[in-house]
Amino acid sequence: MVESLCYNDFEQYQLLAHDLGAAALRVLDDATETLNRISNPASIVQDSQRDFARLWPSDFSATYIDTLPADANVLECRTALWKNAAGDQTLLVGRDPSDIARRLGIPVTEIRPNWAAMVFPQEGLGLSMTALGPPNNLHEVKHWLGAVAPRTHNLWHRAVQRRTHYERAVQYCFFVTQGQVIGYFADHPPKHRRARSAKQTREAYVESVYDHPLSIVRLHASRIDDQYLVERNLSHGDPDLRGLRVLLIGAGAVGGFLACSLLKLGAGLPSPSGTPGPLTICDREILTTANIGRHVLGLTSVGKSKAREVCRHLSELWPGCDVHPIAEEFVPSAELLHGYDVVVDATGYETYSRFLSKLCRSSGWLNAGKAVLHLWIEGRGAVVRGLIQRRPADACYDCLWNYATTTEPRPRFPAYSDPAWTQHSGDGYATMTPFAISSPMAAAALGIDLLRTRTDLRSPSFVSRAVDAAGVHAGVNKSPDRISKCPGCHRS
Known part of the structure; x- marks a missing residue:
């Protein structure tokens, strides 16, 4: 009897206590299963979505969202921040962030209104990760969306070129994917927020996306809307x-x-x-x-x-x-x-x-x-x-x-x-x-x-x-x- 350590594609180690012949057959079976999954495009998408949460971490302790687009249009929301006694920040996203605070038992007087947000509708099978990994700045966000969600990319591309995007300091963007909502925060400099003319808006867009891409803070939001809470377990x-x-x-x-x-x-x-x-x-x-x-x-x-x-x-x-x-x-x-x-x-x-x-x-x-x-x-x-x-x-x-x-x-x-x-x-x-x-x-x-x-x-x-x-x-x-x-x- 020997002990043999083998590895499978689900990142789990298994200790096999068999004779060498049985262990070798098990390794071959695992390899065959892995190759079959790799050759199946649906499995690749599934694996990518399964790993999405791990590859798209959030810098906030928690983010909650209670409003999603009801159609193919971009939904504009408001945000609010709450900081607990330990200093952890919670971001609330919705039409009325104070309503989310009440549902979570957070004193409304302790939340601080923040910037506005845009929520983009779900597209097809949902978002997935590319071989380049998660984006780190607005330029990479643009290329990532163009590769995995063309329709969402077009909506995003038009939205971030609007003058109101800078006037209202819309710095939060969220994307609905399978069972989850991911997003980012970009801190636009004050000169971008002062853009008034079409020319100034265009210059702000080119600078923040192409010339000097703004870094983003990735966010992972938990849905708190009634539809999700009720239907998830049905x-x-x-x-x-x-x-x-x-x-x-x-x-x-x-x-x-x-x-x-x-x-x-x-x-x-x-x-x-x-x-x-x-x-x-x-x-x-x-x-x-x-x-x-x-x-x-x-x-x-x-x-x-x-x-x-x-x-x-x-x-x-x-x-x-x-x-x-x-x-x-x-x-x-x-x-x-x-x-x-x-x-x-x-x-x-x-x-x-x-x-x-x-x-x-x-x-x-x-x-x-x-x-x-x-x-x-x-x-x-x-x-x-x-x-x-x-x-x-x-x-x-x-x-x-x-x-x-x-x-x-x-x-x-x-x-x-x-x-x-x-x-x-x-x-x-x-x-x-x-x-x-x-x-x-x-x-x-x-x-x-x-x-x-x-x-x-x-x-x-x-x-x-x-x-x-x-x-x-x-x-x-x-x-x-x-x-x-x-x-x-x-x-x-």
Whole structure:
């Protein structure tokens, strides 16, 4: 046995403990894979973009940008600087840098307005690096853009020859590429900023780009716009909730975690076109110490309205989100329903779920583009279940029960076989069902998965997941048929 050290093209060393023959074969396989990748043009572009962040470092501790071009035109923004106690500088770029400061928890009074900035739209597959490496001055920026992004180069070339480029001291330029925003800062001398005539502007351009190329400070910006924050972790084609009017009924154990997840999916945020998307949270109850063990809120919210405190919590997570609490008794009506696009029932009360499901049907609210989601926990937290109704043809909440028996309705899809899972216990003053915090978290995750696939009518409308497998039937993952003579959807 020998030890052989080999190197692969991902800059990772691997220690191989094999005989010489096996080690040699492994090296040949790695070499073959590397040659195949080198011969593939797509791989070259991918490698270049993968290394972009490393090859384009930023001299600022952090740069945040919240506004990108919506079309093929150059977007003009403002910038502001913030310096922390350690002296690290943070650059804020957008239409209103003070709004970025508020979202990041930076005191607005501590930011200092800086020069204007230009943001250039994304081009094709995105920017990549040339064999010459990253540019160090404006002359190299011009040649780099001309080589990797001709359309962006033309936009940049026209923009830096405008008189306003020097009058407004536009010294920041940013370029949108795949998943990232890179840019530079160039410090124009005072005589360039005094350029007024076309001749003076032309002279400033020639001097700064050709005769005495200005050095640049490279910048790497992190996107902080709603579109990026919401869409980055979604699969391609999955819908989000931006611009939709969402109603969440219930802010208890399930509703609290679900509210946070709905926000991350876009609820409470405007659509890309600017359409408002308010998130309304209803719950009349007060948070007690008995709730703390499995609720998203903490001790500082005890004795306060669950709905109001959850909304406050969301505003801290995502400053500027559009959330509204309803802390009193909420009885939905046909008129109220038509003010929402998505309704989520996280009450966990069977009677209420039956009532809401029937109302969504009888009012005609459940049509194209509307959806009602029911979430609940069964047994002692062993199973979480969700039912989404996306069209009148879907099974309603009552369709999950069998009414053929002469006694009370029985579940068509029972979740558990062990009667112990239905037992309750007392905590001194009230009857409660004990379960760990993992159960409401799992229910919230299930709800997001159902909403994320709500436009795919092939996806199951009824999903059941086991949190504890003891005494629990196998999970359900299907779209149930509607039952005849259903009291909820009146199918005869």
